[in-house]
Amino acid sequence: MREMQKYAYPIFLAVMAVLPHLLNSRWQAVAITFLIFTVVALSQDIILGKSGMFNMGQALFFGMGAYTTAILNHQLGWSIVATIPLAILIPAIFGVVLAGPIVHLRGDYLLVVTIGFNIVFVQVLQNNLGGVTGGPNGIFGLDSLSLFGINLASQVAVYYFAFLVLLATLWVMRNLEKSKPGRALHYLREDQLAAESIGINTRIYKIFAFGLGAGIAGLAGTVYATQYAAVSPEAFEFIQSVLFFSIVLVGGSSIPGILLGVFVMFVLPEIFREFATWRFFIFGFAMIAAMILRPRGIWPATFGKIPKFLIKGGSHGA
Amino acid sequence: MGRNELILKDVTKRFGGLTAVDALNLKVTEGQIYGIIGPNGAGKTTVFNCITGIYESEEGSVNWRGEEIRGMTPYQIVDRGIVRTFQTIRLFSQMSVAENIMSGRHIKSKQKLWNGIFHTPSSRRDELENWKKVEEQLDFFKLSEFAAVPTGSLPYGIQRRVEMARAMAVEPTLLILDEPAAGLNDKETLELLETIFKIRDRGVTVLLIEHDMDMVMEVTDYLTVINFGKQIAEGTPEEIQKNPAVIEAYLGSEDDDDE
Ligand SMILES: Nc1ncnc2c1ncn2[C@@H]1O[C@H](COP(=O)(O)OP(=O)(O)OP(=O)(O)O)[C@@H](O)[C@H]1O
Numbered sequence: 193m194r195e196m197q198k199y200a201y202p203i204f205l206a207v208m209a210v211l212p213h214l215l216n217s218r219w220q221a222v223a224i225t226f227l228i229f230t231v232v233a234l235s236q237d238i239i240l241g242k243s244g245m246f247n248m249g250q251a252l253f254f255g256m257g258a259y260t261t262a263i264l265n266h267q268l269g270w271s272i273v274a275t276i277p278l279a280i281l282i283p284a285i286f287g288v289v290l291a292g293p294i295v296h297l298r299g300d301y302l303l304v305v306t307i308g309f310n311i312v313f314v315q316v317l318q319n320n321l322g323g324v325t326g327g328p329n330g331i332f333g334l335d336s337l338s339l340f341g342i343n344l345a346s347q348v349a350v351y352y353f354a355f356l357v358l359l360a361t362l363w364v365m366r367n368l369e370k371s372k373p374g375r376a377l378h379y380l381r382e383d384q385l386a387a388e389s390i391g392i393n394t395r396i397y398k399i400f401a402f403g404l405g406a407g408i409a410g411l412a413g414t415v416y417a418t419q420y421a422a423v424s425p426e427a428f429e430f431i432q433s434v435l436f437f438s439i440v441l442v443g444g445s446s447i448p449g450i451l452l453g454v455f456v457m458f459v460l461p462e463i464f465r466e467f468a469t470w471r472f473f474i475f476g477f478a479m480i481a482a483m484i485l486r487p488r489g490i491w492p493a494t495f496g497k498i499p500k501f502l503i504k505g506g507s508h509g510a
Numbered sequence: 511m512g513r514n515e516l517i518l519k520d521v522t523k524r525f526g527g528l529t530a531v532d533a534l535n536l537k538v539t540e541g542q543i544y545g546i547i548g549p550n551g552a553g554k555t556t557v558f559n560c561i562t563g564i565y566e567s568e569e570g571s572v573n574w575r576g577e578e579i580r581g582m583t584p585y586q587i588v589d590r591g592i593v594r595t596f597q598t599i600r601l602f603s604q605m606s607v608a609e610n611i612m613s614g615r616h617i618k619s620k621q622k623l624w625n626g627i628f629h630t631p632s633s634r635r636d637e638l639e640n641w642k643k644v645e646e647q648l649d650f651f652k653l654s655e656f657a658a659v660p661t662g663s664l665p666y667g668i669q670r671r672v673e674m675a676r677a678m679a680v681e682p683t684l685l686i687l688d689e690p691a692a693g694l695n696d697k698e699t700l701e702l703l704e705t706i707f708k709i710r711d712r713g714v715t716v717l718l719i720e721h722d723m724d725m726v727m728e729v730t731d732y733l734t735v736i737n738f739g740k741q742i743a744e745g746t747p748e749e750i751q752k753n754p755a756v757i758e759a760y761l762g763s764e765d766d767d768d769e
């Protein structure tokens with residue numbers, strides 16, 4: 193399995209790197225959506241999969257990043273690229289501030305509260321708070337991507353922007369796995385009392401997970417705003433959060449599981465148009481079946497990321 | 511900072527109408543192997559929970575090295591050198607033995623939150639140093655062959671060893687063991703005794719709860735006997751063995767164990 197993954201990732205990334213040149217423009221758009229939603233699902237995985245917190249409001253942070261980019265670009269004339277730092281930072285700060293008072297809540301309560309946050313967020317957008325969100329229509333007519341004065345208006349350029357964001361996300365997640373904060377998330381998910389009793393301030397790490405997950409979702413929001421040159425409230429409704437939640441839960445907290453989930457939820461409906469109306473129905477059944485047959489997800493997280501010198505039954509190789 | 515002493519004064523913990531720990535006094539001095547014994551439901555585990563911050567006692571004081579630790583959180587107490595194991599083993603069961611032990615390095619690791627996002631040369635060095643410490647514990651507890659195995663799939667006796675290894679990875683000053691021999695066979699119990707002596711020889715004070723009378727008499731330097739949350743006797747194992755109150759309360763109730 194681990195051997196397989198060793199080859200699977202480079203192959204997957206190589207395919208993704210050349211993909212837009214093999215697709216027509218309609219499918220390029222689908223591929224971009226796949227990349228963006230994968231990043232959001234991965235960000236949700238940090239909160240739900242790795243830390244076990246039932247966050248049902250990930251679309252909020254996704255939307256907040258998208259609106260940050262849209263507002264800064266449209267109202268203030270910043271270039272898309274220049275909005276990136278704030279499109280990460282503002283959702284991340286909101287993630288921390290919102291998580292602070294709620295992370296101690298039990299799973300089901302946390303779920304309800306985060307749904308509430310998501311609904312309030314969409315209401316704020318709809319009602320054009322502060323006159324900057326554009327109300328129900330949102331904001332449209334954003335600039336296209338440009339870097340150092342070079343205009344990158346083509347869809348292929350947006351694809352590579354999305355691909356770069358995915359690579360950055362995968363890189364961060366790999367760093368997280370091999371770090372003290374990343375392990376702390378696993379420990380507190382497995383057994384919070386044991387984690388505290390071994391010296392982990394679980395609260396800090398839960399808030400950290402929310403901040404990090406929100407920041408990454410925000411970055412995905414920038415790409416989303418760029419793809420459509422527009423943002424509108426309905427793209428960030430609570431039902432989107434349900435999808436991200438389900439993808440992590442059904443796929444399992446692993447990269448192949450999440451890719452599979454995003455593919456089934458967002459790409460298959462494009463291939464089989466009739467499937468679009470059926471996808472919730474089918475996904476609902478998949479969820480039920482997965483939770484009964486494979487409660488840890490179709491492709492569960494694998495642990496055991498320990499240095500090689502510890503394996504092989506002894507210390508003598510070190 | 512005082513000496514490495516743990517002093518409980520009039521510690522009382524109630525659950526509704528039940529007084530699980532009733533004005534308990536005890537003093538554990540540096541280098542001791544200190545035992546707490548008592549019949550089922552006597553309040554032993556509750557005492558440990560009050561020391562380690564899982565519960566806060568309603569009354570009394572828990573003093574460690576001259577500092578009041580009552581009311582602190584578990585992780586603050588770990589930070590002060592007190593680490594425990596659980597009567598019902600609490601490992602991170604889907605994670606490997608090595609990862610479980612690595613959790614004990616958490617407070618010793620110098621990595622910051624942002625090292626979860628990007629690494630630096632010093633965070634990589636820190637990571638490696640801590641894995642090396644895990645390796646030491648794997649060797650000490652003879653767990654090397656299980657390093658990559660998820661703990662949930664291991665036999666009970668090995669799980670107990672992992673839990674102790676995890677606690678020792680913190681490099682504690684005071685190690686608290688809640689019935690470490692429960693569920694072990696005779697051979698494993700003998701190994702456990704040896705391990706406890708070795709741990710003490712490394713300068714760690716040990717406080718343990720034990721049901722197995724033979725083991726308690728063999729391993730401890732000093733004992734407190736509690737029943738219904740109250741101390742009914744204290745002394746060396748020899749003194750305790752002769753104490754009529756203990757014989758009545760402890761041995762008397764042992765007949766009722768299967769009620
Ligand atoms: N969280 C709790 N809520 C209510 N009652 C509790 C709680 N924890 C313990 N008790 C009660 O307090 C009393 C002491 O329990 P405790 O677990 O400390 O006993 P013990 O001496 O460790 O027993 P054993 O030898 O069976 O482990 C028991 O009557 C128990 O039912």
Ligand SMILES: [Mg+2]
Nearest residue numbers: 554555556597
């Ligand atoms: Mg007990």
